Amino acid sequence: MKHTICHIVTKLELGGAQFTTLFTVAHLDRVRFRPILITGEPGLLDDEARKLEGVEFYQVPSLVRLIRPWRDLRAFVELTRLLKSLRPAIVHTHSSKAGILGRWSAWLAGVPIIIHTIHGYGITPAQSRWLQFLLIGLERLTGLITTRWILVSEADAVKGLRWKLFGQGTFMVIRPGADTRLFQGSPLPISDTGKFRAECGVGLEHLLVGTVAPLKPQKAPQDFVAVAARVCARVPAARFVWVGDGELRPGVEAAIRRAGLEGRIRLAGWRRDIPDVMRAMDLFLLTSHWEGLPQVLLQARANCVPIVATRAGGSAEAFVEGKHGWLCDPGDIEALAAQVIRLLMDSAERDRMRRNGGHIPNEFNMWVALRKREQLYAMLLAAQRRGVPSEAELRERPTD
Template identity: 55%
Template sequence: METVCHVITKLELGGAQEVALYAVSHLDRKKFRPLLVTGPGGLLTDEAKTLPGVDVHVLSSLARHVHVLADLAAFVELIRLFRRLHPTIVHTHSSKAGILGRWAAWCARVPVIIHTIHGYGITPAQPPWLRRTLILLERMTGWITTHWIAVAQADVEKGIEWRLFNRTQASVVRPGIDPHPFQTGIDAMTRDALRAQFGVGPADYLVGTVACLKPQKAPEDFVAVAKQVCETVPNARFALIGDGDLRPKIESLIEVNGLHARLHLAGWRRDIPTVMKIFDAFLLTSHWEGLPRVLLEARAIGLPVVATKVGGVEEAIVQGRHGWLSNAGDIAGLSAHVIRVLKSRDGQPQGRSQPVEALPKEFLLEEMVKQYEFLYDRFVDDRRGGKAPRSVWSASHP
């Protein structure tokens, strides 16, 4: 049995975190012993500790924000942990855990080092000097990486452009979802009660999103779109499910724009599949992405989507079929698409407005785990056969 250790910076509510949790809890126990390493304070940490058969290690020094001393302490803790647990595979997620975890695994002589790109931590919001530094750091870390996994083909192309890896060193494995909770019905009483919680009347339209309140998701743009749409569609209402560092700013924008009766800031909720079923449209205003699982969830419900053309969004949403796409920051374009969707409802809010298509197999959680296991088997078999798994370093230093 091979030990597989997944490392992620923080188990907050998010796509990368849910992918990591599902992976460690569904790996074939006849072949793999799963471990999970994370930093403290995540909303999903307690849930992770209850997963049967999964050893969870919380490192107090592993945190998202850059802090030299804490990062050095986390690096040393990771090396010691890997030397004690002897994993065959270390599989990292997220930027901080990806850098510290891969170098710690290399120092601990872990045979197979894999990293999943859930969208890059190198973003348009960063100054050019920082972007160049981070690209160089990722390129150097690529030297010791056995294999890269990307959630979107767009991330593979970006990695090749930045010379992080070549095409043979990366695979696309989609961040799958379980569509069943999103496809079960919701009774009228539950729907009406939830909509009332959000300040939505029977004749109102509800446009919603599920997103962390951070620069990546551009919640300011969500507020701006809400303002423009409400000027044209007076019975439009908006709901933002999520929380984060930008909450005070978003609360202020809601007040300044006079939207307190039209935009409900709901915070995090654990009944997302139920809440999304009361939406009439789904709006995602992100400025950068990997491949947002929430768009797959909206597709599973049959919600029309309005989103920005960033990262792998166009690999999940086909323009004119599943929804409508605009450039990041295009408030007028996003607003026009939302208005189009709402007016197409012909005064009939509450309910699906388009047929529900079965999601392709590549977007299902079970397929994601199968592809992970296929890659693990491939590199473990190489090791058993006396063939060292090849990283960029080993490829260039025979």
């Protein structure tokens, strides 16, 4: 008997949570599971999701990221109606809005097992204290109907325990994996990385510092520009590229103009040839103010690119400081710039870090992570068939 597993995500944009969700539904064991994907407002990956073989795809346009009370109510009603008709054995939600509305819709629809993955919290330092308090309370309340939580980093697990969102034995850490077929010197055909550098106006004599991320507050692109300004003043050969797009693009473009860096920083927009992009970089820079566990850091590490990143969320768990790169506090422009300058001026240090790269631990392999999710589904389904799971069953952990 196949069990219907329904994944719900707010928007299929280019991001770690979305790639993890798509990979999961695309590769779930079809002998045991029937995968369904529900998403909300239109995103860049919608067409890719529709083409997934053997995956049923549904869209609820009223499900949007921003808080819109009337649209949220409509999304809740539509999700509940859809889940009642699909009758899944498990609902697995991702992202903040889908996590709240999806879990309550699943509960009202009588879904027996409800799982939520936290790919980094929607409770952020950019929010007011009262809003953070409200969101923590809402997550605590929704936790009462959540069968199991999945965290992508130990840092998020510690934070969730501190906020009392869940208790010991009701959560587990499953890493977001990197697709090792595309990284770690894979045999897949890779184009000449000089092509990307040429598109950015970067020659062999230049040092290219880059990042891959959406232009949104979480990723702090204004900090990226501020770091670039300090680095360019000290390192004439330095060039910067931001691969990604988003709501903050007009403001970032204005900041680049104000700094007089139009010829030194390029906004490259979204690209899908990330292995080529990574291989073209001399240094990877991530300026995030908050994170779950950024897959781009795993990709940079696997692709032998030295890293400078902030200690946001689980970033420190993605690579070994001093071996693959360096960490700084979020928002510390001077420290970030100093580390970038030091590495750009020390080719021997960069070469050492490149030699240390090219491998990621098994826990970060996407296929290993997928098997752990499947084992969790099977364990919870077996426990549900036997009745209310015991404390020992709740504390059981799927193995590698």
